[in-house]
Amino acid sequence: MMFWWDPLYFVFALPALLLGLYAQAKVQAAYNRWLQAPARVTGLEAARRLLQAAGLYEVRLEGVPGHLTDHYDPSTKTLRLSESVAGVQSVA
Numbered sequence: 001m002m003f004w005w006d007p008l009y010f011v012f013a014l015p016a017l018l019l020g021l022y023a024q025a026k027v028q029a030a031y032n033r034w035l036q037a038p039a040r041v042t043g044l045e046a047a048r049r050l051l052q053a054a055g056l057y058e059v060r061l062e063g064v065p066g067h068l069t070d071h072y073d074p075s076t077k078t079l080r081l082s083e084s085v086a087g088v089q090s091v092a
Contacts, residue, residue, distance in 0.1 A: 031068065035084075037091040044086045047079060063087065
Protein backbone atom coordinates (compact mmCIF):
# COMPACT_ATOMS: atom_id res chain seq x y z
CA MET A 1 0.00 0.00 0.00
CA MET A 2 1.40 3.35 -1.02
CA PHE A 3 1.02 6.50 1.08
CA TRP A 4 -0.33 9.58 -0.71
CA TRP A 5 -1.54 13.08 0.13
CA ASP A 6 -4.84 14.30 -1.08
CA PRO A 7 -4.49 17.98 -2.12
CA LEU A 8 -8.03 18.54 -0.87
CA TYR A 9 -6.67 18.03 2.66
CA PHE A 10 -4.97 21.44 2.48
CA VAL A 11 -8.21 23.11 1.42
CA PHE A 12 -9.73 22.18 4.78
CA ALA A 13 -6.69 22.04 7.06
CA LEU A 14 -5.02 25.33 6.13
CA PRO A 15 -7.99 27.61 6.92
CA ALA A 16 -8.51 25.82 10.25
CA LEU A 17 -4.84 26.22 11.13
CA LEU A 18 -4.84 29.91 10.18
CA LEU A 19 -8.01 30.54 12.17
CA GLY A 20 -6.50 28.85 15.22
CA LEU A 21 -3.31 30.93 14.97
CA TYR A 22 -5.36 34.12 14.59
CA ALA A 23 -7.45 33.28 17.67
CA GLN A 24 -4.33 32.52 19.70
CA ALA A 25 -2.76 35.84 18.70
CA LYS A 26 -5.92 37.75 19.68
CA VAL A 27 -6.08 36.08 23.11
CA GLN A 28 -2.39 36.78 23.73
CA ALA A 29 -2.75 40.43 22.66
CA ALA A 30 -5.77 40.97 24.92
CA TYR A 31 -3.99 39.33 27.85
CA ASN A 32 -0.89 41.49 27.38
CA ARG A 33 -3.01 44.65 27.15
CA TRP A 34 -4.94 43.92 30.35
CA LEU A 35 -1.82 42.75 32.17
CA GLN A 36 -0.79 46.43 32.30
CA ALA A 37 -4.06 47.51 33.99
CA PRO A 38 -3.60 47.46 37.78
CA ALA A 39 -6.11 45.89 40.17
CA ARG A 40 -6.49 45.97 43.94
CA VAL A 41 -6.40 42.19 44.39
CA THR A 42 -4.50 39.25 42.94
CA GLY A 43 -6.12 36.77 40.60
CA LEU A 44 -6.36 34.20 43.40
CA GLU A 45 -8.13 36.66 45.70
CA ALA A 46 -10.52 37.75 42.95
CA ALA A 47 -11.38 34.13 42.12
CA ARG A 48 -12.02 33.34 45.80
CA ARG A 49 -14.35 36.36 46.11
CA LEU A 50 -16.28 35.39 42.98
CA LEU A 51 -16.67 31.79 44.14
CA GLN A 52 -17.86 32.90 47.59
CA ALA A 53 -20.33 35.38 46.07
CA ALA A 54 -21.76 32.52 44.00
CA GLY A 55 -21.94 30.24 47.05
CA LEU A 56 -19.38 27.79 45.68
CA TYR A 57 -17.48 27.18 48.91
CA GLU A 58 -16.50 23.60 48.01
CA VAL A 59 -14.35 24.69 45.02
CA ARG A 60 -10.65 24.73 45.89
CA LEU A 61 -8.16 27.19 44.39
CA GLU A 62 -4.59 26.33 43.43
CA GLY A 63 -1.74 28.00 41.60
CA VAL A 64 -0.07 26.04 38.81
CA PRO A 65 3.11 26.70 36.86
CA GLY A 66 2.87 28.01 33.33
CA HIS A 67 1.45 30.88 31.34
CA LEU A 68 -2.29 30.96 30.53
CA THR A 69 -2.72 27.43 31.87
CA ASP A 70 -5.84 28.24 33.92
CA HIS A 71 -8.39 25.43 34.07
CA TYR A 72 -11.10 23.85 36.21
CA ASP A 73 -10.92 20.19 37.20
CA PRO A 74 -14.48 18.97 37.86
CA SER A 75 -13.33 15.61 39.25
CA THR A 76 -11.63 17.32 42.23
CA LYS A 77 -13.64 20.56 42.16
CA THR A 78 -10.44 22.57 41.82
CA LEU A 79 -9.87 25.82 39.96
CA ARG A 80 -6.24 26.10 38.95
CA LEU A 81 -4.80 29.48 38.03
CA SER A 82 -1.46 29.94 36.30
CA GLU A 83 1.35 31.76 38.10
CA SER A 84 1.00 34.71 35.76
CA VAL A 85 -2.62 35.15 36.89
CA ALA A 86 -2.77 33.90 40.47
CA GLY A 87 -0.19 36.17 42.10
CA VAL A 88 -0.37 39.30 39.96
CA GLN A 89 -2.46 42.36 40.74
CA SER A 90 -3.78 43.14 37.27
CA VAL A 91 -7.08 42.97 35.45
CA ALA A 92 -5.73 40.12 33.34
